[in-house]
Amino acid sequence: MPDLMIELFSEEIPARMQKRAAEDLKKLVTNGLVEAGLTYASAGAFATPRRLALSVEGLLAESPTTVEERKGPRIDAPEKALAGFLRGAGVAKEDLGTVEEKKGTFYVAKITKQGRAAAPIIAEVLEKAIRNFPWPKAMRWGSGSLKWVRPLHSIICILSAEDGSDVVEFDIDGIASGRSTRGHRFMAPDAFDVVSFDDYSSKLKSAYVMLDATERADHIWHDATNQAFAQGLEVVEDAGLLAEVAGLVEWPVVLMGNIGADFLDLPPEVLQTSMKEHQKFFSVRNPKATGGDTGRIEKFVTVANRETADQGATILAGNEKVLSARLADAKFFWDNDIRTVEREGLEAMSGPLSNVTFHNKLGSQADRIGRIAALAREIAPIVGADADEAELAAKVAKADLSSEMVYEFPELQGIMGRYYAKKAGLSDAVADACRDHYSPLGPSDDVPTDPVSVAVALADKLDTLTGFWAIDEKPTGSKDPFALRRAALGVIRLILVNEARLPLLRCIHSQMRVLARKQMNTLNAEFFHKLEDFTEVLDLSLEVLGTGDVSFEGYADWLSEKKLPNPLTNLLSFFHDRLKVFLKDEGIRHDVIDACLAMDGADDITLLVKRARALSQTLATEDGANLIQGFKRANNILTQAEDKDGVEYSYGPDIKFAEDDAEKALFAALDTAETAIKPAMAAEDFEGAMSAMAAMRGAVDAFFDAVQVNSDNSVVRRNRLNLLGRIRDICLSVADLTKLDG
């Protein structure tokens, strides 16, 4: 069986697109071949900056001949129908057979699809793949109309077998397929012919091209770490950079160079970022030297695309020079920033932020910082932070946004803030908050635990959420341009990791109140149910309370008086939705959370999750699962009876009307449970409360086994219904079990 080899040779393909392009080429070609009946044994795809290559082994030499039977019209159908059928099937009338069926005799055509040789099929499939290639961005060049990522120069397409190889001939916009390619742009620029994939990859190797990106990356990493190791140093790992650099070279040559002595004292993050972003250099650190947290960055590794007669000396000297110019800029920024901070303090640095718009409806960055500082102060005691320190931290946490360094390297926001805070003589807690208040960003990011950082991080995210809610920029479907889902998840994780007892509704309300005063004219009217109304409440409370504050309760009462939906709870349910997604990974079901949400304190995430975890655990026990069934049974009977009788059976049952032993035993079990549950609930010992609840299971089951609730004796019946009422009350005091599925 023949092998197929394809190469698409072009001008430099962007590094970030190469891997995906190789996969797409493989998928498009092999799918096309298989659809046309050409199956194969194995396939592999490769990419370098200048070429995509595909090797398909063990391909069928031709597609199999297939025969299809197609049923036509009935033999007594009009001529026209028959003619149409013949045309469609491409057969003559005399070649038709017939088939007897219940509804009559029908014509049957046997349509034979002759197998085709592989070559024309490949030509069609490849041409289609090239014309429809899913590049993220494609372009035209010269006078042609073909689109490719960059100009496409040549195409190899050969079928090879043991007795030789043939070019699969086709032409696409003037580029004829062939068997010729070129090696390294500078080290082996001449064209050469190939006869098979093996021939291709070995000739490429001698023409200074490593075809396989993994091989290039491995080679780079191996050489880089060896060179560093020889000098007692280590390369800072960066998988993304390694992949990118491997996509920029066909013949990687690793060179290790020096960082000018003037720059070694720059923060390691600055060195690393400048070298990576501008120069695509790896950082090399000395683990034994002091500097950053894990040693000092002292050298760099660059990857050139060629060998030279001077062993890379010219290239390295050039790179060192370019780096010096870059770092001179960075040092200039650093020195200026430090001078500003030392002279005027960190808060002064944030001055220009009053001219920076955060969002045109939500004011400037400075407005936002003011709001965050106020909220951080409010949150501080709840998370165990000093209120003054938290407020100060919030005020300076974003000051570095107007530093020269962060202007140049936005990704250093926070990191620079920490350095500047230390230079300004602020406490470690404040400095750390500058860096950590953005965290957690991703779902697996570390969550800050220092109280000051926690207070500022929470305030930051809550202000964002309240603000965008207030201007009606909520996430919809897959659109979440302000990353509000991430912010809400961040709040949830901050609360849970630190076991903070944060009254979310109050916090949201605080922020909304501040926003309403400052940005009244730009907020979403609907959010406040007409701004005049809200102003009215503000004014009212000013009159009544002598303060400009609308109390949380006051606002909620006022809303419910006017029968208006509470926008605070709308944002709260957004948190609850995020929480459900978050807890799903822990194996906690949606309905379990719903059962807990119905209880008081649903805006206290710590309490909520504690309750949900306890309930989830209880449901996993045999007693727990059975008790829930018992509860449901009791609840069903009660609901029916209450509907029928038009009364609520919530009066205490009296043991003197108990007839059956099981009934009496239930009284005792309920007393025991209640005595245990009440203090447990008061102490927020949900596990204790729920296991006490689950312990009623035996008595409840026995009661249902032995006793007929709907007794003929109406006194006994009412007493029993009230007994069920007690079961219901006890159970519902733990969680709203009616919300549970099944």
Next chain:
Amino acid sequence: MSQTVDKPRSFQEIILRLQAYWATKGCAVLQPYDMEVGAGTFHPATTLRSLGTNPWAAAYVQPSRRPTDGRYGENPNRLQHYYQYQVVIKPSPKDLQELYLGSLKAIGIDAELHDIRFVEDDWESPTLGAWGLGWEVWCDGMEVSQFTYFQQVGGHDCTPVSGELTYGLERLAMYILSVDHVMDMPFNDPSSPTPLTYGDVFKQTEEEYARHNFDAANTDKLLKNFEEAEAECHALLSVPADDPKTGKRIIMAHPAYDQCIKASHIFNLLDARGVISVTERQAYIGRVRTLAKACADAFVQTKAGGYMPEAAE
């Protein structure tokens, strides 16, 4: 094949060698456009001539002004006035990369000793309504040129596609001549009777223009000038094509485009004076783009823009 290339000795020698090189490769060597522009791309030889179907090949030095980049001549590599070398060829030839590498060799960069790389860089000019794909070209880790295949200019698809090469001359020359501060770079031959550095030629003007751009340019007047240029551009384009005096069909695409260039430079000055807010910024860019598009629309109606009266009739 490795042969040492003799190194140029001055800034101007690098320019002269580029001129000579591209002349031998068939480009019309043009002179700078006589107006203030932000980059060589603004020269009508690039913006307008990359439109339409007529073949084109031009190379030129373009003095370029970026008022916000002024540093009073003190920064080693930032200038408010600098030179770009620009090559534009339509349709882009198949060997444009090789032609480009040849030009590097001509100015003393030997690809046998240096590491030359084509690193992805998509180009977009919101003011010109233009975009293209290509690379920044790196030599030993330094960006020495922009290499772009124009896809759209002034809102028009480029068919055929032009290839555009832009060399930042000061930076490139500093690298080749091993100079650390732009003002120290020899402008003419250091062994000539009157050796001049880049600083001798431009230190004075950098100081003066930095002060002018940041503090002195009259913003009220500039705002008015912007409006005037904008109005004039539209006015010129709305004049009927048939000239009553000559009886010829004359669309004034280039004079109108001059007003577009003027508006663009005034906008840059206003930006440097810090009187344009973030939101206004977008609006101004949009207004210049509208002018650029209108000029492009007009140019493709001219003979140079590929308009064929027979075909249109």
